[in-house]
Amino acid sequence: MSEWSVWGSCSATCGPHGYKTRTRNITRESQCGGQTCSNDLVQTSTCNRECLNGGNVTTTECSCKAGWAGACCETDVKECQANLHNCDVHADCINTFGGFHCICKEGYTGDGITCLNINECNASTTCHTRATCTDNQGSYTCACDDGYTGDGQSCNDTDECSEAQDDCDISATCQNTEGSYTCTCNAGYTGNGTSCQNLNECDSDMNDCDRNADCV
Incomplete structure (x- = not known):
């Protein structure tokens, strides 16, 4: 019998089904009643049987952690694009590798899962001192008081007499x-x-x- 050859390449880079083989040959058949050569000419061994990104390998598949998919758990799930997130309707969903996070939009406060409207009129605004601030969802508006004209951020006295x-x-x-x-x-x-x-x-x-x- 010849010596075993080196192991061949693995059939898979990851997952539950990777295997590799090595072989040997009968260099001379038995003669004169000698012992028959073994038929064990091929050996098989498992290899690369693992899942990526923390997934668990079973006998048939990779069980991926949340946020990952694919035969070897190699694909990042785009939760934001696939609407697989739980962000508030007033939050932006930001995809990350293996997950996502939520950020409340401007004009709202919270953890991203729950976002509440900020009443800007109770804080500092860009409204003129002669304007009235009106809060609305996610923002606010400024309107010049009676007797003044402008865009609410700049208000000038109206000369009612001349006009x-x-x-x-x-x-x-x-x-x-x-x-x-x-x-x-x-x-x-x-x-x-x-x-x-x-x-x-x-x-x-x-x-x-x-x-x-x-x-x-």
């Missing part, structure tokens, strides 16, 4: 103020400025006519 946005009486004078305006009835009229009536000075002794003159 004809006042409700002063036609016989009143409009005076612009910061964030508002006032109406004052003109001389010869009485009222609250938004409603002015003619004042009869002759009947109310509010004239400076001589006592020997007629007031008209």
Whole structure:
């Protein structure tokens, strides 16, 4: 019999089915009643029977840990793309090798599994001091107060008088103020400025006519 050959290459790089073989040959048959040569000419041995990334090998397959798949547990599962995650609807799912993690989106706070809206209006915002902050899901809006114009982050006083946005009486004078305006009835009229009536000075002794003159 010849010596055993070196072991051949393994039939698999991983998994439960890898094997390798080696052989030997009968160099000369038995003669003159000598002992018959053994038929054991091939030997087989297991090899590379393991699973990757912490998987467990069985007699038939690899039992992969969560986050891994494939015949040898060599493939990372894309939980985020396959919607196999438990991230909150207001969180971003970030895939990692063998797993994933969740991060709450801007405007929300939490561990990613649970995300709660942040009320930015209770903290520092970019709203102008003359604007009102309104909270909404994940963000907020700024709106200039009455009497001011702008985008909420920049607000300027509105001149209601020059822009004809006042409700002063036609016989009143409009005076612009910061964030508002006032109406004052003109001389010869009485009222609250938004409603002015003619004042009869002759009947109310509010004239400076001589006592020997007629007031008209």
